[in-house]
Amino acid sequence: MATTLIKGAELIVAWDASEKRHVYMPDADLAFEGGVIRFVGRGYDGVADMVVDGAGMLVMPGLVNIHSHPTSEPMNKGLLDEIGSPGLYNSSLYEFMPIFRSDAEAVPDCVRVALSELLLSGVTTLCDLSMAHPGWLDLLAEAGMRVCIAPMFKSARWFTKNGHVVEYEWDEKAGEKAMEEAFSLIQRAEQHSSGRLFGMACPAQIDTCTPELLRDSRAEARARGISWQIHAAQSVVEFHEITRRHGFTPIQWLHEMGLLDQQSIIGHGIFLDDHPSTPWHTDRDLSILAETGTTVAHCPTVFARRGITMKDFGRYHRRGVNLGVGTDTYPHNMLDELRLVAYLARTQATDPRTTTTNDIFNAATIGGARALGRDDIGRLAVGARADIVLVDATHPRMQPRHDPVRSLIYAAGDRAVKDVFVDGEKVVENGEVLTMDFRQAAAHLAEAQKRITAKATQQDWAHRPVDKIAPPTFKWL
Structure with missing residues (x-):
């Protein structure tokens, strides 16, 4: 060689x-x-x-990105930059993101755009949290990147009929079938000829999965020796939903079920029991994360757009929580994300000493590697x-x-x-x-967005025109 x-x-x-x-x-x-x-x-x-x-x-x-959605997020550029549902604590998850979802034709271009941006910002290992789609493994291998596939599965879908109440449509059997398919796909990834693909179990969100699906997926992940990631403590709506259902905060509920350990990753982990937006009668969440060795995947950009942020990166680090960084939205620029990690931590703490560049670089390298159970990446x-x-x-x-x-x-x-x-x-x-045609994929994506926005009004619960949902920066003449 x-x-x-x-x-x-x-x-x-x-x-x-x-x-x-x-x-x-x-x-x-x-x-x-x-x-x-x-x-x-x-x-x-x-x-x-x-x-x-x-x-x-x-x-x-090379940087290690432990939370990303390449199949969908590039489509949202120019649409979701400034909107969040006022009746849903400014989250865009429930009312707006579903109406701009990529169609099957657009997915490969979304992926190529996202992965190109990631490579250009120094990312060599990526966790791809996506719903399974045709040709997924070969498309990832094409990029030449090291990718941990995380096929998401869930028992329910969320929706809103009015912009201030989130409802859930449950299909537990579908969730169980999707989980089986996800583990089969993970096995195929590990056997892929590229040698750069591996897998992670990923029940999609804490509020869209039954307790049985969560326990079963965690048990299977442990049996296979792979990491397990879930979106949790990512919105005020979700926090209230979990406390209403179970009487515990999202972090405490996962802990009560015995799901948290050194190979568990919480996507976002913002709304803890001591967050100003979700004050609870306990003060345990941060200690639970630290004591169990659970990793928090911190993705500040998408939340900063809605006026939401973690309180704060430096505080989590000092308490002993393992931190990784992801790009949960466009642009998939890891270096931009790291800059925002620093600035938001310092503004939230009102203290420039709350975190250091050393801490942030570690999160983007060895912190991410630790979350994936690897000691052969994130270091020279x-x-x-x-x-x-x-x-x-x-x-x-x-x-x-x-x-x-x-x-x-x-x-x-x-x-x-x-x-x-x-x-x-x-x-x-x-x-x-060198591995993908970034410019061509971006051009195709621009055309795909026109197709998606043409259907958005039909998808919206209030049937609003796109320019009312996402008003343009300037008036069109």
């Missing part, structure tokens, strides 16, 4: 195994072979079949997978670069990402995706 050497990198974000942390290593080399890192350090004197000049390069581990170390991002440290947006990772997250963003390798294979070169 050929060996690739990144020689004389200006700076490597290397993994210090003895201290279990990332460190800056200047003027260093990195070699990989067969998708595995063989050397990280100075003065590499081994064989090199291909040499990459590392001068002016920041070399860092001998024996780890060769998931590597090369950042142009000489890019004008990176200047001055007193602290290059801060310059990347707070200033340059994806504009400075030059090359990306997954399993040692180059998937981005000079800021262009």
Whole structure:
């Protein structure tokens, strides 16, 4: 197998195994072979079949994104930027998102757009929380990305007839069948010829699944040794629904059923018993998350659009909660998401010291890897997978670069990402995706959105025109 050497990198974000942390290593080399890192350090004197000049390069581990919906979210661009249901605590989940759902024809272009954006922002491992769709595995493999598929299944669908009450239509047998199909699909993913696909159990939402479906899916995930993720504590509506049904907060209800542990992931985990929007008579939720080792997948952008946010990232971290980061909405730009993690945490805490760039970068690398039960991604170390991002440290947006990772997250963003390798294979070169036609997919998606919006009025409970649901920025003449 050929060996690739990144020689004389200006700076490597290397993994210090003895201290279990990332460190800056200047003027260093990195070699990989067969998708595995063989050397990280100075003065590499081994064989090199291909040499990459590392001068002016920041070399860092590929980012791990533990919560994303590529099949649907790109369709919402320009539509859901400024709307949330006032009668449903400003969430857009129940009234608006269902009416702009992608049709089958649009799904492949949604996926290609999302995965292109993710690769360009340094993501090499992704958790794809989607409903199963034709050609899913091959489409993900096409991207060259490492993907954890999370086929969602549920016992009920939610809907509203008036914009202020959420109702549920139950079909428990359908949920059980969908779960069986999901585990079958996960097995197929693990056997895929690409070698980069693996799986996660994903009952869709805590309020759309029966307790039996939750317990059965968790038991099966444990038996298979895979992670388990659920949307929970993601809306005020959901918080009240669960307390009404069970007398426990969403986090407490999951804990009461014995579902939380180190391979459990809570999608969002915002509305705890001490959140100002959902004050409860207990103060246990944060401790439960920390003590069980449960991961919270933090996705700030989609909630910030509605005036909603976690209280706060730094507080969760200090209490010992494992945190990961995801892109729950468009754009699927992980570096933008990390910037917002920092800013929202500091504004919510009214304290610039509540969190650090180190904490945030860890969440996007080793925190995500831990949630997936993996110690071979999210770090640059001998024996780890060769998931590597090369950042142009000489890019004008990176200047001055007193602290290059801060310059990347707070200033340059994806504009400075030059090359990306997954399993040692180059998937981005000079800021262009090599595996998919990003521009063509985006053009197709634009046409698909016209088709979707033409049907939206029929899907809406009040039959409102699209320009009334999502008023344009300026009046059309």
